[in-house]
Amino acid sequence: MSVAVTHEPKTSLVVPAPVGEPAPLPLALRPLAGPPALLLEDVSKRFVLGRKKKPVVAIERVSLRVERGQIYGVLGANGSGKSTLIRLVSTLLTLDRGRAEIFGHDVEREEMAVKRLINRVSVDAAFFKKLSPYENLAFAARLYGLDPAIARRETARILERLGIGERRMGQPIEQMSRGMQQKVAIARALLTSPTLLLLDEPTTGLDPRSKLDVQAFVEELRATHDATIVLTTHDMAEADRLCDRIAILDGGRVVAEDTPAGLKARVAREHGLAPTLDNVFLAYTGRSLDEDVDEDDQEKNG
């Protein structure tokens, strides 16, 4: 594993490349040197609730590979296992079987190294509600070993970019709208310069305006920084707009995986349907995205 260390990208997501340096190569031309940003091999996770009930299969034998620099989408209905997948990668859940590596570091055996490389934004902007954005982010900064003064400047910069003024930064975060809180959550994740950023439904429940802001910001990250992002969503348009590749998750399994264009071409070719992501989803999961996967379905799988 020690060889992998040399491949760790040290570039920050938030600090733009210094002027004068050549522009980054388009993704397709970049050499795929080093280990993948994320590698899952045959990963499964079940939950046992109560003594008599059969276990719920949350993730079932998932393998996937995310190359450095990609925005990788995980598309699935509610209950399909998206958050579980993200938690397995974030060291918040242990794997029942299989293997997960981040830039060549095993998530179970090299937990600390993995923790330094990742950060995560979840659906709920999880903050100390009475603390201000500054206080919340100062806490995060210290946990990640950043200088609080520098962190403060960076925070202001990122939030400025996301349309949140300096003035709001000192007031309790509970006074902010959901959309603003989610932007602060993104700022918190970016602050620690993760080389792999995990966005778990970052736009779910946001008003249309904030949703667009967040999406534009993700696009900007791709354009200007050496970012690898895993993004879960149940919004087709969002997946189509942002992702280089998409895995469709259904009942904990990956049922299709390709570029958005590739998936659409396949559904047109194999199923004679119009080339849209909605049709892709319907064809591979047999349901529309709005239906939730219920737990009884999953027990049959398990």
Place this chain on the structure above:
Amino acid sequence: MTAVTRETGAAFAFVERNFNLSRRYWGWELAFLVYAIAGALAISFIGAEQGDQRLTFSLVIGAIFWNYLSTVFSFIAETIAWERWEGTLEYTMMAPVRRASQLLGSTSYALLYGLVHTTVILVVLTLFFELDLSQANFVTAAGIMAIGSFSIVGIGIMAAILPLLYVERGAQMTFVIQSCLLVVSGVYYSVEVLPEWMQVLARLSPATYILDGVRRGLLDGATLADVWYDIWPLAIMGAVLIPSGLWLFGRAERYAKRTGKLKRVG
């Protein structure tokens, strides 16, 4: 940056954060303080009613030091429950910080907080009751408190595990531990009045030795050497309870990550 500076910085993160939380929840803190003062007064007046100076002093000491112990204990025990309630638990758990540093930070703040809290109560109680401090040996009281804090921290860390294991009831269970300690440790009476089986428990509770040592120091002017029989059990308990607390915490964390107890929704 060396590992030591990094972990110290991380530990400080918890001190600073908890300080900010105390500041932002100041109304709550004030209410809690009034509640603690009223409780301490109510108990101490029992001594006044009996017209017994020594009893009053003994109850005042019990009230003050139990306040310190229970404040420190519950602050540590609630570190996990609090973050679960705020919804930040997963973020703290996935930060690249050793659990020992996290607990060191939370514990340092708890000790500081307990000290400030208890000083206020001390001041109020001395205004209400005329205490004869001519005999008092403050060095003994302070020394016993310092050594005794280690075991309280150890028990606090063990109690903090409960909310990891039992998502809904974990926090209540820490109250149960606290009240059991109160009953068996001879906080307001001598442990000799307890039934035999409870006296066995009393001997296992660090609070028993702390209260005994402090009382002997403040009431009788005993020196640290005089209360050696309180010091060595406390030293052993501290040396055993903190490492086992940390170890158990690690086990509980793994269990929570295996069974999905950290968080379910979202």
